Amino acid sequence: MSRRTSPVIPGFGLTLGYTITYLALIVLIPLAGMLIYSMQLSAAQWWGLITSRQVLFSLQLSFGAALFAALLNGILGTVLAWVLVRYEFPGKRIIDAMVDMPFALPTAVAGIALTALYAPNGLIGSLFPFKIAYTPLGIALALVFVTLPFVVRTLQPVLADIPKEVEEAATCLGARPWQVFRYLLLPTLLPAWITGFALAFARGVGEYGSVVFIAGNIPFKTEILPLLIVSKLDQYDYAGATGIGVIMLAVSFILLLLINLLQRRFQPKI
Amino acid sequence: MSLATLKGNTRRRGPAGLVLIILAWIIFGLILVLPLYIVVSQGLQRGFVTFWEAISEPDAISALKLTLLATAISVPLNLVFGLAAAWCVTKFEFRGKSLLVTLIDMPFSVSPVVAGLIYVLLFGAQSWFAPFLNEHNLQIVYAVPGIVLATIFVTFPFVARELIPLMEEQGTTEEEAARLLGANGWQMFWHVTLPNVKWALVYGVVLCTARAMGEFGAVSVVSGHIRGLTNTMPLHIEILYNEYNIVAAFSVAILLLAMALVVLLLRQWSEARLARQLDVKDDH
Numbered sequence: 266m267s268r269r270t271s272p273v274i275p276g277f278g279l280t281l282g283y284t285i286t287y288l289a290l291i292v293l294i295p296l297a298g299m300l301i302y303s304m305q306l307s308a309a310q311w312w313g314l315i316t317s318r319q320v321l322f323s324l325q326l327s328f329g330a331a332l333f334a335a336l337l338n339g340i341l342g343t344v345l346a347w348v349l350v351r352y353e354f355p356g357k358r359i360i361d362a363m364v365d366m367p368f369a370l371p372t373a374v375a376g377i378a379l380t381a382l383y384a385p386n387g388l389i390g391s392l393f394p395f396k397i398a399y400t401p402l403g404i405a406l407a408l409v410f411v412t413l414p415f416v417v418r419t420l421q422p423v424l425a426d427i428p429k430e431v432e433e434a435a436t437c438l439g440a441r442p443w444q445v446f447r448y449l450l451l452p453t454l455l456p457a458w459i460t461g462f463a464l465a466f467a468r469g470v471g472e473y474g475s476v477v478f479i480a481g482n483i484p485f486k487t488e489i490l491p492l493l494i495v496s497k498l499d500q501y502d503y504a505g506a507t508g509i510g511v512i513m514l515a516v517s518f519i520l521l522l523l524i525n526l527l528q529r530r531f532q533p534k535i
Numbered sequence: 536m537s538l539a540t541l542k543g544n545t546r547r548r549g550p551a552g553l554v555l556i557i558l559a560w561i562i563f564g565l566i567l568v569l570p571l572y573i574v575v576s577q578g579l580q581r582g583f584v585t586f587w588e589a590i591s592e593p594d595a596i597s598a599l600k601l602t603l604l605a606t607a608i609s610v611p612l613n614l615v616f617g618l619a620a621a622w623c624v625t626k627f628e629f630r631g632k633s634l635l636v637t638l639i640d641m642p643f644s645v646s647p648v649v650a651g652l653i654y655v656l657l658f659g660a661q662s663w664f665a666p667f668l669n670e671h672n673l674q675i676v677y678a679v680p681g682i683v684l685a686t687i688f689v690t691f692p693f694v695a696r697e698l699i700p701l702m703e704e705q706g707t708t709e710e711e712a713a714r715l716l717g718a719n720g721w722q723m724f725w726h727v728t729l730p731n732v733k734w735a736l737v738y739g740v741v742l743c744t745a746r747a748m749g750e751f752g753a754v755s756v757v758s759g760h761i762r763g764l765t766n767t768m769p770l771h772i773e774i775l776y777n778e779y780n781i782v783a784a785f786s787v788a789i790l791l792l793a794m795a796l797v798v799l800l801l802r803q804w805s806e807a808r809l810a811r812q813l814d815v816k817d818d819h
Contacts, residue, residue: 295656296645296653369795372752503655
């Protein structure tokens with residue numbers, strides 16, 4: 266497995282061996298354990314699980330809410346990234362620093378804060394005639410908070426790397442602003458945008474802590490996939506929990522492959 | 536300030552720019568600041584004494600201790616792993632490298648609940664190891680070892696991810712020079728590699744620590760929620776909240792919010808240092 270780049274640099278065997286051992290112990294063996302356990306499920310059990318109304322509903326809810334949040338953040342995140350890279354304005358440094366807040370803030374704290382904010386008697390919730398917390402809309406808004414940094418942070422470096430001269434040249438050659446956007450900025454930004462979108466979506470599907478409080482966990486109304494796993498475990502239904510776990514693992518693996526493919530295709534090594 | 540912003544690529548702004556800046560301020564205020572204001576105002580609504588009582592009662596203290604214990608074990612382990620992984624991935628070429636990098640990133644995209652579930656399936660009462668564990672009177676899930684394992688899993692890639700892009704960019708020339716000038720492997724690592732990556736390393740450790748202290752989903756699944764025994768700070772918040780003890784829940788939340796703010800400050804600091812270091816290198 267080894268073709269060393271540089272014969273004078275030591276430590277290849279040691280570090281690779283350690284990396285693979287630790288990876289196997291913490292990540293690969295436990296994940297494989299779940300897959301092996303899931304093979305004990307019979308075809309009928311699988312069928313019953315996948316076609317059960319509760320699972321289908323949760324799948325729909327989790328994917329729908331994550332899609333909504335990722336799309337909305339695709340817009341909000343683009344605005345933030347654009348403004349932070351392109352303009353000087355008061356408060357720029359503090360906004361830039363605070364974009365990472367949702368990553369740094371523990372999800373349980375975000376969860377109770379958002380619930381208090383969007384509850385019927387909360388600061389924002391009381392402004393609306395309809396309920397936000399304890400509905401799918403509340404779940405989606407919690408996911409908007411948690412996944413906000415993804416699109417901003419993937420777009421920012423790409424935007425910063427587009428030289429001024431390229432746009433100026435395009436304008437000098439007679440391109441209109443929308444043409445500069447359509448033929449110059451869009452193709453450059455799109456791969457990063459899709460990466461950010463996919464990261465936000467993947468996080469949204471699996472998110473638990475920030476959603477569990479605002480969801481209220483009403484079956485067939487606000488029961489997301491991760492919550493379904495928890496409630497199956499509480500009822501000692503290990504087979505059911507494992508089945509849903511494998512479905513979620515497959516989804517996250519597919520998204521991870523997609524992101525890697527995109528990054529390899531659009532960001533060739535120089 | 537993030538590196539991209541420090542690098543700067545700013546333009547003169549027209550009226551559209553002004554609208555976008557105002558929009559950015561609104562997004563910032565509504566999405567990022569308002570939840571933080573809620574945490575502080577709810578936690579302190581009955582004054583400082585109530586806040587202090589909530590964070591100094593025995594259950595809160597034992598939750599804090601367990602959180603610190605899980606963090607103190609998982610961060611150093613993942614730090615050593617991050618250095619080893621970044622070293623073999625960035626300084627050598629071998630087949631299967633991109634697969635290895637993908638697998639290292641895996642815990643990021645796995646739902647925290649699934650992370651907890653895999654350990655319950657492996658070590659729980661129905662697992663293959665259960666007879667062995669019972670015989671030796673060992674308990675992993677619904678006990679402290681399970682919490683530590685789940686914390687290690689969710690913070691697994693943080694240090695490696697910060698180091699890999701930077702070390703990739705730095706290449707191997709400086710290390711080769713050190714070796715050719717007679718440094719041994721340890722001297723090369725200590726005097727060349729480590730100074731080059733120290734700010735990225737600091738930031739990776741900071742992120743790892745923050746996530747270890749704040750993890751909820753994975754820890755919740757493996758903990759069993761035994762008060763005073765297997766409750767971490769985020770789980771303690773959940774219990775208080777579900778008991779409608781809202782003020783106490785937000786009081787403990789203020790502590791974790793303060794931690795998050797410290798993380799953001801440290802990020803600013805380490806990134807400014809990294810940018811300065813890169814500038815100095817560019818000037819040579």
